[in-house]
Amino acid sequence: MSGITIWTLESDYDRDAVKCLAEKLIHYRSLPNISIRALGKSQIPKKIKGENDPAKALSRAVELYLKEDKCVIFVIDKDGVMSSHQRLKEPNSLINQIQKIVNDETFSGRVHLAWAVCELEAWLLVDCAGIFCYFAHTKNKYKQDCRNAISDKKNIMKLIGKYQKGNTELITEAVSGGKGVKEYLTEFSKDILKTLNPKMKPGDIDDEKYRERLSPEIAKFIEINADTVKRNNSLQYLGKLISQCQII
Numbered sequence: 001m002s003g004i005t006i007w008t009l010e011s012d013y014d015r016d017a018v019k020c021l022a023e024k025l026i027h028y029r030s031l032p033n034i035s036i037r038a039l040g041k042s043q044i045p046k047k048i049k050g051e052n053d054p055a056k057a058l059s060r061a062v063e064l065y066l067k068e069d070k071c072v073i074f075v076i077d078k079d080g081v082m083s084s085h086q087r088l089k090e091p092n093s094l095i096n097q098i099q100k101i102v103n104d105e106t107f108s109g110r111v112h113l114a115w116a117v118c119e120l121e122a123w124l125l126v127d128c129a130g131i132f133c134y135f136a137h138t139k140n141k142y143k144q145d146c147r148n149a150i151s152d153k154k155n156i157m158k159l160i161g162k163y164q165k166g167n168t169e170l171i172t173e174a175v176s177g178g179k180g181v182k183e184y185l186t187e188f189s190k191d192i193l194k195t196l197n198p199k200m201k202p203g204d205i206d207d208e209k210y211r212e213r214l215s216p217e218i219a220k221f222i223e224i225n226a227d228t229v230k231r232n233n234s235l236q237y238l239g240k241l242i243s244q245c246q247i248i
Contacts, residue, residue, distance in 0.1 A: 002069075014075070022238065053092075074114070124219065126232050136196060
């Protein structure tokens with residue numbers, strides 16, 4: 001069985017969600033015998049004592065994983081041009097550490113970077129019906145074949161249609177002063193909760209709305225197919241990288 005390490009350096013929640021989505025990409029692409037080793041922020045090695053370059057410790061870790069796996073794929077949020085540009089200006093930023101390793105000829109094309117354009121939430125938002133079904137599941141509603149059960153519910157389908165974008169990389173602020181796709185998903189989750197229970201109190205909605213820690217569970221409800229994957233180019237790119245690693 002071929003092994004691939006996928007490393008989300010910014011979040012352990014992202015680690016678990018990306019592993020779930022990667023396994024669904026493998027199934028969608030009908031790729032045989034691939035196992036995913038998922039690593040997150042908590043697996044980042046400490047800087048080597050006496051070494052000024054923090055990328056050295058990360059590089060050594062990559063070297064160890066490549067003894068067992070065919071590839072290492074780093075996944076990092078690309079949350080806007082200005083933010084990315086600022087990180088590139090910082091010599092020891094994660095993105096600059098990653099770029100050093102990706103460009104290191106020692107690894108001969110076995111280390112890759114996959115940007116999660118507009119944050120991981122943009123990958124979840126390729127399937128708004130799946131997101132709805134996750135929150136419905138938490139409220140013990142539509143638990144049997146959720147997608148089919150809601151297909152004739154006009155108010156629900158209208159809500160899903162309102163939030164489902166053709167290209168989730170282009171999602172902008174959900175509200176004035178918002179920060180982007182994370183807030184967009186948060187607003188969607190609040191509207192879902194209101195739809196599931198119109199009498200739900202604002203405080204309870206606030207308690208149960210989307211938070212990053214929910215992303216691994218939501219990912220389980222996301223369908224990856226020809227219709228959903230085309231809604232995010234960076235998610236498609238992750239699938240292509242997995243395919244390339246499989247044939248090394």
